[in-house]
Amino acid sequence: MISTNIRKFYDPTFVVNDQYKQGLPDLQNGPASLIEGANVPIQQVGISNFKLPLKYPSPEGELLTLETSIDGYVGLEAGKKGINMGRIMRTFYKFKDDIFHPYKLKSILEAYKEDLNSDTAFLQLSFNYPMIMKSLRSEYEGYQYYKVSLEGEIDEFDQFSSFVHLDFEYSSACPCSYELAEHARETRDIAAIPHSQRSVANVTVQLNDVIFIDDLVFMCREALKTETQVIVKREDEQAFAEMNGAYQKFVEDAARLLYDVLNEDDRIKDFVARCTHLESLHSHDAVSRICKGVRNGLR
Secondary structure, X not given: OOOOOOOOOOOOOOOOOHHHHHOOOOOOOOOHHHOOOOOOOEEEEEEEEEEEEEEEEOOOOOEEEEXXXXXXXXXXXXXXXXXXXXXXXXXXXXXXXXXXXXHHHHHHHHHHHHHOOOOOEEEEEEEEEEEEEEOOOOOOEEEEEEEEEEEXXXXXXXXXEEEEEEEEEEEEEOHHHHHHHHHHHHHHOOOOOOOEEEEEEEEEEEEOOOOOHHHHHHHHHHHHOOEOOOOOOHHHHHHHXXXXXXXXXXXXXXXXXXXXXXXXXXXXXXXXXXXXXXXXXXXXXXXXXXXXXXXXXXX
């Protein structure tokens, strides 16, 4: 029987003191005897997709405040039941007013290791990065948004590694389709349109030195030429058609073109690029993946 003396409502006036907090049950940090399943290490334990407005630098010296999705994890040793999940967020909040770049993640990861008594830590910040893009021939310009993630990890020897992930969208006109369309026009006077499709390059770079997101975008533009556009008038659409004709590419070509520009930059220690052509001819996609080729590096 439930005692009639139990208060069944929330009391907003109740004050928690240190003695009360010390008496609260804590199964998460309990002894190893509470572990269920194999008593082995877990490589990553933490929380995903908590959000903050964080500040990022631009090459012009301006600060951009962007909504950022954050994933934070630490390693869990064998013999430990769990971690204090709340510390992942609370520790990050100590840095919320700082300016963020890939190397900033090192100090946060060091704080994770100390605050959560862990040997390893991992952090990823994901956001949409805006850049002004001018139209090809008209006087217009608009914002192009790029999916970006900054990633950092620190190991048990305090060795820090940082990465930048970028999704770059472009158009790919098929060289084979172009030649077949031209053949139909020349031999049979038949109108034919070569196929092209929106395509995506997922680029990951491991850094030797700080690199602006803008710089990585400019490298992809230089390599692939046919980035999708923001504001388009008729003269811009015609220019884009001409660009696709001038820079036709198979998915293999796209990967090798990216290799050329990424391999030349000394700020980049290692890289991998995955190009996907979302076929308009086929119901499947064409994919090519290329890496720098560093021993035991990105693949």
